[in-house]
Amino acid sequence: MNNNAISVYNVSKQYRLGIVGRKSLSQDLNRWWHTARGKDDPYLKIGEENDRSKKGTSEYVWALNDIDFDVKKGEIVGIIGRNGAGKSTLLKILSKVTMPTTGDIGINGRLASLLEVGTGFNPELSGRDNIYLNGAILGMTKKEITRKLDEIISFSGVERYIDTPVKRYSSGMYVRLAFSVAAHLDPDILIVDEVLAVGDFEFQKQCIKKMTEVSVQQNRTILFVSHDLKAVSSFCKTGIYMKNGRIAYKGEIGETLKKYTSDKGISTGGTINTDNGSMIFSGIANADELSNLNMGTDIEIITKLEALKNLQNIFIDIAIYNEAGDMIIHLKTKYISQALSFTTGSGSSVSINIDKPNLAPGSYLMTLYIYQEGINKEVVLWVDDIPLCRINSNNPFFTEGANYLEEVRSFIYPKATIKKL
Amino acid sequence: MNREFNPADWTEAISSKKRTFTLNFAEVWKYKDLIFLFVKRDFASQFKQTILGPLWHIIQPVFTTIVFLILFNRIAKIPTDEIPATLFYMSGITIWNYFSACFINTSSTFITNASIFGKVYFPRLVLPISVIISNMIRFSIQFGILILVMVYFALFKNYHVIWGWHLLLIPVICLLMAIIGLSTGIIISSLTTKYRDLNVLVGFGIQLFMYITPVAYSMNYLRNSKYIFWIKLNPLSSLIEGFRYALFGKGYIETASFIYSICFAAVAFFIGVLMFNKVEKSFMDTV
Numbered sequence: 046m047n048n049n050a051i052s053v054y055n056v057s058k059q060y061r062l063g064i065v066g067r068k069s070l071s072q073d074l075n076r077w078w079h080t081a082r083g084k085d086d087p088y089l090k091i092g093e094e095n096d097r098s099k100k101g102t103s104e105y106v107w108a109l110n111d112i113d114f115d116v117k118k119g120e121i122v123g124i125i126g127r128n129g130a131g132k133s134t135l136l137k138i139l140s141k142v143t144m145p146t147t148g149d150i151g152i153n154g155r156l157a158s159l160l161e162v163g164t165g166f167n168p169e170l171s172g173r174d175n176i177y178l179n180g181a182i183l184g185m186t187k188k189e190i191t192r193k194l195d196e197i198i199s200f201s202g203v204e205r206y207i208d209t210p211v212k213r214y215s216s217g218m219y220v221r222l223a224f225s226v227a228a229h230l231d232p233d234i235l236i237v238d239e240v241l242a243v244g245d246f247e248f249q250k251q252c253i254k255k256m257t258e259v260s261v262q263q264n265r266t267i268l269f270v271s272h273d274l275k276a277v278s279s280f281c282k283t284g285i286y287m288k289n290g291r292i293a294y295k296g297e298i299g300e301t302l303k304k305y306t307s308d309k310g311i312s313t314g315g316t317i318n319t320d321n322g323s324m325i326f327s328g329i330a331n332a333d334e335l336s337n338l339n340m341g342t343d344i345e346i347i348t349k350l351e352a353l354k355n356l357q358n359i360f361i362d363i364a365i366y367n368e369a370g371d372m373i374i375h376l377k378t379k380y381i382s383q384a385l386s387f388t389t390g391s392g393s394s395v396s397i398n399i400d401k402p403n404l405a406p407g408s409y410l411m412t413l414y415i416y417q418e419g420i421n422k423e424v425v426l427w428v429d430d431i432p433l434c435r436i437n438s439n440n441p442f443f444t445e446g447a448n449y450l451e452e453v454r455s456f457i458y459p460k461a462t463i464k465k466l
Numbered sequence: 467m468n469r470e471f472n473p474a475d476w477t478e479a480i481s482s483k484k485r486t487f488t489l490n491f492a493e494v495w496k497y498k499d500l501i502f503l504f505v506k507r508d509f510a511s512q513f514k515q516t517i518l519g520p521l522w523h524i525i526q527p528v529f530t531t532i533v534f535l536i537l538f539n540r541i542a543k544i545p546t547d548e549i550p551a552t553l554f555y556m557s558g559i560t561i562w563n564y565f566s567a568c569f570i571n572t573s574s575t576f577i578t579n580a581s582i583f584g585k586v587y588f589p590r591l592v593l594p595i596s597v598i599i600s601n602m603i604r605f606s607i608q609f610g611i612l613i614l615v616m617v618y619f620a621l622f623k624n625y626h627v628i629w630g631w632h633l634l635l636i637p638v639i640c641l642l643m644a645i646i647g648l649s650t651g652i653i654i655s656s657l658t659t660k661y662r663d664l665n666v667l668v669g670f671g672i673q674l675f676m677y678i679t680p681v682a683y684s685m686n687y688l689r690n691s692k693y694i695f696w697i698k699l700n701p702l703s704s705l706i707e708g709f710r711y712a713l714f715g716k717g718y719i720e721t722a723s724f725i726y727s728i729c730f731a732a733v734a735f736f737i738g739v740l741m742f743n744k745v746e747k748s749f750m751d752t753v
Contacts, residue, residue, distance in 0.1 A: 054471045151480075152476055167507055181503045
């Protein structure tokens with residue numbers, strides 16, 4: 046035996062793209078024919094990267110590529126990464142829902158996974174019966190459930206309806222009940238996938254509290270996948286940052302989050318959310334200057350834009366987010382300037398000057414939202430996750446850190462000006 | 467740190483290497499509570515918001531018996547081997563229903579439960595086993611009705627009940643039926659994850675299959691027919707005939723056919739478990 050709760054050895058997972066149709070039978074036969082003669086599977090080409098935006102040459106794709114890591118007993122690990130990075134696939138393999146294509150995994154202790162709340166809930170059955178059914182599906186024995194039944198019911202706060210079929214529940218009650226069952230599991234290793242994203246905020250907090258409490262008391266190991274960087278940073282000690290099916294970074298959580306947020310935009314210069322084809326965002330002109338700012342200075346953002354059509358009545362909104370994903374600044378330029386207009390083919394820059402926003406030390410991301418005001422508001426361009434700036438600390442009282450960021454969580458409505466250069 | 471994977475270091479190991487024939491009954495046993503909760507769910511949810519509720523279990527075989535009586539006995543005048551026609555049809559229908567319910571319900575295991583299977587792990591065999599158990603309970607209820615009808619015939623219709631060792635065959639035949647239903651069901655369910663055509667086939671295929679099984683007629687009646695070979699090829703034929711023999715002590719049972727059925731059950735079970743094992747690990751990617 047050893048001190049690790051989980052060790053993952055060179056795990057890869059291959060998925061097939063497209064539809065399983067008539068072709069699959071002939072491919073199955075071909076594959077069987079090759080492997081039966083002791084040759085390699087002709088459809089297995091290790092090494093192709095999983096990048097959604099590029100069209101691969103093969104019909105098969107590696108959702109996970111050579112994943113290798115250890116999780117110590119009692120460690121709380123947050124797994125972060127963009128959509129499609131392979132986070133959920135990894136959890137599915139760890140919870141034995143699907144098998145790895147290559148590689149091995151060792152697990153020490155009883156593992157329970159929460160990839161969804163309320164798995165197997167039957168709408169016709171009463172709340173009480175569903176507690177039993179859901180509990181048993183998650184791996185509890187009937188005796189265990191009976192022992193914890195009162196606790197589960199009172200935690201959920203739906204005592205009054207416990208003998209009513211769950212189809213009559215409001216969606217909130219449904220989630221609360223499902224959560225309570227999950228919160229009362231006590232395995233040695235718990236795997237949680239984004240389930241905390243549902244339910245009301247107060248109840249989420251209650252659940253996180255309950256889970257952390259138990260895990261500290263009983264030295265429980267937790268793997269937690271979420272897009273909510275705030276939850277990850279407050280809940281986890283270690284982080285794994287996944288990118289295109291590989292582990293890009295593993296280490297202390299603050300460092301992992303930093304790697305993630307600074308890496309986020311690099312490949313695409315921000316992710317384009319909406320683009321109606323009439324304008325291109327080609328970066329921030331003074332990016333170098335912004336990457337090294339001191340606290341308490343004015344921030345000037347010069348965005349390079351290129352119009353592909355003649356555009357009138359244009360307004361620009363920006364939002365600035367901190368590393369944990371909290372919105373710090375939201376600026377609607379409609380209230381501080383006249384509408385802008387652009388002519389075809391000419392590149393132009395727009396300068397937005399924010400008057401001493403007093404941002405805390407750390408890295409920041411920007412969302413750019415450009416729209417045309419008319420009878421109907423039309424979104425011209427909407428780009429998320431643009432790496433914006435990095436603020437250095439020049440004051441010993443303000444240091445960087447996730448805990449510090451957690452406390453400073455308020456909107457700022459700064460004084461700002463905008464002009465077309 | 468040693469980075470060689472050694473299964474002995476761990477309480478549980480997940481490996482990409484496939485073991486083809488493993489039957490982890492110990493693990494299934496650990497989940498016995500879940501099996502019974504699934505059985506309970508089946509019963510509790512099936513007849514929710516119906517007026518007649520569990521009475522439906524009884525109505526279905528009774529009405530089918532009446533239809534068979536009119537169709538095959540009164541109109542087609544097919545003899546029933548000295549067994550009162552009502553009892554003949556009812557016994558056939560009861561045991562046939564048991565098989566077809568086991569088969570149909572297990573054959574959709576993966577597809578109907580894909581949403582649960584995709585989110586949580588438990589031994590997948592738990593579901594088909596729970597299906598077999600809930601059908602066994604349903605069968606017991608219908609079998610009870612059959613006994614009541616037999617008692618009625620014995621009391622009022624001068625039917626003579628024959629007691630003997632052959633009654634002990636009843637549980638054996640039920641078990642064989644369950645094994646064949648389960649095995650063929652999980653074979654189909656394993657194949658349907660990739661080829662959905664089978665799911666369509668199962669629905670009407672089982673109805674047609676009933677006609678090459680001696681449910682509405684006896685083997686004796688077809689003794690000299692040129693189709694008898696096909697009916698003998700059907701492993702269920704000797705079991706249905708055997709069930710009647712066990713219950714009424716009349717008719718005859720061919721040892722060779724019976725052994726054939728047992729062998730068929732064993733082979734189907736082996737293949738079923740093999741395929742189920744293979745599919746349960748990867749079906750989430752294809753379903």
